[in-house]
Amino acid sequence: MADSSLQGAVVAFDLDGTLVDTAPDLIGTLNVLLAEEGVQPFPLDQARPFIGKGARWLIERGFAEAGAPLAPEQVPALFDRFIARYLEHIADESRPFPGCVEALDALKDAGAKLAVCTNKLTGLSASLLGALGLADRFEVIVGADAAPAIKPDPRHLAAAVDAVGGEMGRTVLVGDAATDAGAARAAGAGLILVSFGYTEVPAAELDPDVLIHHFDELPEAVSRLLGACGA
Numbered sequence: 001m002a003d004s005s006l007q008g009a010v011v012a013f014d015l016d017g018t019l020v021d022t023a024p025d026l027i028g029t030l031n032v033l034l035a036e037e038g039v040q041p042f043p044l045d046q047a048r049p050f051i052g053k054g055a056r057w058l059i060e061r062g063f064a065e066a067g068a069p070l071a072p073e074q075v076p077a078l079f080d081r082f083i084a085r086y087l088e089h090i091a092d093e094s095r096p097f098p099g100c101v102e103a104l105d106a107l108k109d110a111g112a113k114l115a116v117c118t119n120k121l122t123g124l125s126a127s128l129l130g131a132l133g134l135a136d137r138f139e140v141i142v143g144a145d146a147a148p149a150i151k152p153d154p155r156h157l158a159a160a161v162d163a164v165g166g167e168m169g170r171t172v173l174v175g176d177a178a179t180d181a182g183a184a185r186a187a188g189a190g191l192i193l194v195s196f197g198y199t200e201v202p203a204a205e206l207d208p209d210v211l212i213h214h215f216d217e218l219p220e221a222v223s224r225l226l227g228a229c230g231a
Contacts (some may be wrong), residue, residue: 007111009226010166012157012189013138014175015118015125016051017197019100020132023048024093029086030062033078039068051198052177054119054144055082083124090124091131097196099215104137106219116141117160119150119179139164151175152182157189172222181206190225192218 016022023044030050031041042062050061059078063070070078108114114137118125122143129135140163147156161171172190173180176197184191193208194215204211210221 005110005223006107006226008166008170009112009222010115010161010164010171011107011112011222012115012117012160012171012173014052014151014173014177014180014197015116015120015128017048017176017199018097018174018180018194019116019134020094020096020128022094022128023051023198025086025089025091026051026058028093029082029089030058032085033059033082034062034066034068036081037063037068037078039063039066042066048198049200052119052179054150055079055086055121055124058082083121087124087127090128094128094132096132096134097194097215099218101134101137103215103218104134107222108137110219110223112222113164113166114138115160115164116143117147117151117157117173117183118142119144119156122146151179152186154183154187157183157187161187161189170226172225174218174222176203177201178206181208190222192221192225 013019027044027047034041050058056079059082116138120143122141122145125141125143142160144150147159149155161168168188173184174192176194177199178201191208192210193203195203195213209225212221
């Protein structure tokens with residue numbers, strides 16, 4: 001891919017299950033809460049699909065699936081406990097997916113503006129990416145609390161694109177789940193999904209423009225999708 005072939009393009013990324021395998025620390029924190037409340041914890045693989053709609057959803061879904069659904073008034077205190085514990089263990093086992101760093105660098109070298117568009121809180125996202133040495137590769141991190149509404153609402157993606165001065169017609173969203181597919185389609189952006197993320201509906205069934213199985217495939221996929229090859 002030639003230098004500057006993606007000049008002016010925006011590549012926005014989901015975080016959990018797309019850039020970083022965060023399941024061990026997220027589910028680990030959920031399991032601590034479940035155990036403290038006398039509820040049976042989950043095996044990691046069983047709870048991976050619960051990730052992607054934010055911590056509050058993860059807590060509510062986890063307790064419900066464990067047979068201990070929460071009353072609305074129980075959630076705020078559990079949410080606060082979750083965030084406090086997760087922050088202390090945010091990068092214990094979480095790691096970028098193989099090839100992620102190299103793909104990000106290749107996209108930046110080609111002139112793309114990189115953004116994070118995640119249903120995770122912005123502060124948590126920045127802390128995680130900072131701990132993993134990834135934060136400086138992105139021009140903006142737009143978390144759940146920094147947008148008018150969260151994915152699949154297209155305004156979330158629009159906020160990220162606006163923040164870097166991009167245009168939706170030259171934007172690709174890279175994600176792993178239905179929330180990403182919904183946001184990209186509603187916004188009119190390109191959609192690349194990874195096959196290794198956290199989703200209850202297989203990524204291939206979400207009709208992405210391109211489905212990738214490894215980050216090695218991403219730079220060429222973005223370039224092809226935006227018609228930038230040879231530009």
